Amino acid sequence: MQTRGADLAGLAALLADSTRAEICLALLDGRAWTAGELARHAGVAPSTTTEHLNRLLSGGLLAERRQGRHRYVQLADARVAELLEAMVGHLEPQKPRVSSLRAATASEALARGRTCYDHLAGRLGVVITDAMIARDLLDPATGFALTDPGLTWLTGPLGVDPAELRKTRRPLAKPCLDWTERRTHLGGAAGAHLCRRLRDLDWVQRSGTGRAVRVTPHGASGLADLLGIQPAALI
Known part of the structure; x- marks a missing residue:
């Protein structure tokens, strides 16, 4: 059975990568960003950004919104923002x-x-x-x-x-x-x-x-x- 320690380690691992951490800090502005915008902000390739976003989404730190063909991501809720700050x-x-x-x-x-x-x-x-x-x-x-x-x-x-x-x-x-x-x-x-x-x-x-x-x-x-x-x- 997975312990709370393992859960915490999994959460910490999501932010242990500097690119993912930079993405989360950018999203502290409360707005929804596209993957392209985040890629330019973090200075990494769009494909790399997508991989990072998928990990953050599956880990519950981010939420996804779709509008037509566009995909937006933002912090999952205020608790995530408070954790980051x-x-x-x-x-x-x-x-x-x-x-x-x-x-x-x-x-x-x-x-x-x-x-x-x-x-x-x-x-x-x-x-x-x-x-x-x-x-x-x-x-x-x-x-x-x-x-x-x-x-x-x-x-x-x-x-x-x-x-x-x-x-x-x-x-x-x-x-x-x-x-x-x-x-x-x-x-x-x-x-x-x-x-x-x-x-x-x-x-x-x-x-x-x-x-x-x-x-x-x-x-x-x-x-x-x-x-x-x-x-x-x-x-």
């Missing part, structure tokens, strides 16, 4: 190696603000989380729980539909170790709905085609009003 968080801090001004700018944009699958990360995610804790909207002392005032804030001024929060089995609030800031940002259902709502309000926009996001002038004003976050804190 947690694993990256255990790595030793490393100064990104950049070969050009463009690469340096992209690296700083990711550190300043990005999506971690479906919630906000980077300096932006940490600053918002700190502001919520300071206003007793989040309680880090009791398992990182959304307080009653926090739930009222999320479904009131921010406008998240309370019914949407009850549709998922995910924890309402979950701490997620930020791999660039080395501090906690808000994950879970509350983090996902917060990110979605800020994007719907056009307070946060995707910056380029990757995971990086930026706060709009309208968003900077809104975050200052709702959470007292000053623009300088996001720089």
Whole structure:
């Protein structure tokens, strides 16, 4: 009979290949990618990418979507994203190696603000989380729980539909170790709905085609009003 140790070893083996790991990290942007897009991103042949994708799909880390003749893949669910971010968080801090001004700018944009699958990360995610804790909207002392005032804030001024929060089995609030800031940002259902709502309000926009996001002038004003976050804190 296969033991849990063997199951864990099998899971670890899926990420023990650098190409498969790179593919999974690319999919942390929450979008569905084609095999061709992932092949170009990872710098490997399409046939090699297909082999890696099949292994990740059969191992349950990825899910497949088909639209006409096109095949798309994405992370299977939020738990996989949280696993990947947690694993990256255990790595030793490393100064990104950049070969050009463009690469340096992209690296700083990711550190300043990005999506971690479906919630906000980077300096932006940490600053918002700190502001919520300071206003007793989040309680880090009791398992990182959304307080009653926090739930009222999320479904009131921010406008998240309370019914949407009850549709998922995910924890309402979950701490997620930020791999660039080395501090906690808000994950879970509350983090996902917060990110979605800020994007719907056009307070946060995707910056380029990757995971990086930026706060709009309208968003900077809104975050200052709702959470007292000053623009300088996001720089």
